[in-house]
Amino acid sequence: MKASIVTIGDEILIGQIVDTNAAWIASVLAEIGILISSKITVGDDKESILNAIRRAFDDADVVLTTGGLGPTKDDITKPALAEYFGGGMQFSPSTFARIEKLFAKRGIPLSESHKQQCHLPAAAEIIVNEMGTAPGMWFEKDDKVLCSMPGVPHEMKHLMINGVLPRLVQSSQVVYRQKTIRTSGMGESVLADLIEPVLEEHDVSIAYLPSQGQVRLRLSKVGVKGEEALLERTLDNAIAAVTQVIEPYVFGFDGETLESFVGKVLQERGLTLGTAESCTGGFIAHMITSVPGASGYFRGSVVAYDNGIKEKVLGVKRNTLEQYGAVSEQTVSEMVSGAITLLECDIAIAVSGISGPSGGTREKPVGTVWIAVGDKNTIVAKRFLFAKDRVVNIKYTANYALDQLRKFLSAR
């Protein structure tokens, strides 16, 4: 069984928002063995929507659409669906009652556009959207299925998990397994040169997915129902062989992130962490605290954006700042010590750098960053030079800082 995703909305087509829904839908479908054959994005235009649906059905048995269902007038998806599946539009009293109740609870009066939302294609089976006003709609025609969902991510996810996936999971014939090895600190080409000879003896597919200092290696294999155990075994063998040749760079598997990995290690060892951040402006602390349960090991952070704060709050010596500058081995090392003392943590990360776009010099160009990780006995500091875009530099720095923490923990 194959699926296509049709994303509807001028705002996506024109690039004003990034389509994160399609990636999420694809990844959950992969888990139940449904492969995506294509994704198509079209604007809020009836002909384009109809065209996209026809094309999507050329490639697939299941078409999932997102978007085009808002309460405002850029909504033309429903009439397009009514035309495609026949039967016209009709008012849905049950949807109206649900919205009325929802708004009464919030104490908000119903607007005209909310009432408009209750006119739905007559051919649709309604899937109740408990997270918002626009309902999900399920259509069947010629043994094929189309499911229309709103574009708001948490509403779409709720509908997928509770309404759509349970209906799809029964009918899939293909079996697909994938496992991902997660690495940091080494580039795609070097990893490939190490891995390719090993993989010749394993019948699996591999994809290299680099991003900001990390490379994910996705190994996958397709089969049919009944072969699940074989696929799992083949993948496990390949994963073991690949992991062996690139061991120093592997920090985890599948959904594990660098921040959840270091969090797990800290938690297991009963160690606490703090950060002292200059150029990253709190982004390292944000990554760490994105992990549920971070309060078990993360004490806090000082974002010392101003040099005065580095001195006053973190205790970096004025002399150090004057002699070596804020972006130096000496400063980040003193920031580590200051953070350990102030935040009463076992280990601290400190970073200071020039994110750009201005502030660079010949000796320290934009993108120059010092990263230090240490405890009360040992501090390891390293200098890096990253790309030249401010936000990219911040993200690279945070990833490399977490990688440095990983190495520090593994050597400790």
Add this chain to the structure above:
Amino acid sequence: MKASIVTIGDEILIGQIVDTNAAWIASVLAEIGILISSKITVGDDKESILNAIRRAFDDADVVLTTGGLGPTKDDITKPALAEYFGGGMQFSPSTFARIEKLFAKRGIPLSESHKQQCHLPAAAEIIVNEMGTAPGMWFEKDDKVLCSMPGVPHEMKHLMINGVLPRLVQSSQVVYRQKTIRTSGMGESVLADLIEPVLEEHDVSIAYLPSQGQVRLRLSKVGVKGEEALLERTLDNAIAAVTQVIEPYVFGFDGETLESFVGKVLQERGLTLGTAESCTGGFIAHMITSVPGASGYFRGSVVAYDNGIKEKVLGVKRNTLEQYGAVSEQTVSEMVSGAITLLECDIAIAVSGISGPSGGTREKPVGTVWIAVGDKNTIVAKRFLFAKDRVVNIKYTANYALDQLRKFLSAR
């Protein structure tokens, strides 16, 4: 002139990475009057790629492809392009020389897979990629154009700006203008009910783009070359009329973000800012410091994740924490005062809440957040209840905190 985007890569199709390139390409093409008619994503499969290219040319005069050009073996885009445009593959000595030089500079030896990258479709005109190894390729056939670019975002952007856009800008006949009004603190439906009556007198299109506490209103109008001034005038009139009826919620226009807006106000008034963050874990500081020049007004932040840090570093009274709890009006108010003293700033933001997934109680369920903004004379604290996903709660909280700062500054 219309364009289609074809994004190539199993990693995109399968949802392991989110396609941010397509949105960026669409937005820069819109600026030169080239509208996107569709976006198609396909996997690393020759037939699918050829199919997508054919479909894309059905809708468009220009097709831009990204991805499928990495140094590892998931690369099959080039042979597909060679087949579509004819002429087979050939070795490009100039590309090889450039890669050799690039790697010599970095002190990295060339790998086999890098040499492989220099085999390119013979029909391609090469656009030099100064940011990486995979070159851009420009093809022409039957008055239509295809341009192939690597998928790495900063490489693609560099190629677009320096190689592709200058070639496209000359031949466009359509003129398109859009302006965006940026609002925060009010929902899409209420805004629509205020705006729709006003817009009846203005011949422009509107789209509502909600995200995490903000709604962008994109007004647009299409015309032909020579009508630029008329389009601008029509849009300006509509923007003025719309802005008037929703004035309390408007913080900026076009690319202005809430964080850049408050930054601009702080800078103009010579005020400094600090943050004291609990549940947001540094994300507010990250948003503020994503703006170039933030060091002109942002002093720093204390991420007081642990209650001990709230007490010791920010001076929140132990009695306050015990009597009212960490998530309370009293605690966030004391965090504001503590941050102003410690960080020596004029204004501080403080937040404390329960991000989830655990930690909620009946009185304070997951998603409960207190946000305070204040200076040394006045502190305004408010309680919110957000959705139930940890990362979403963090982002909503940060957006509402910045909105609260905006209101505080406007009343000050």
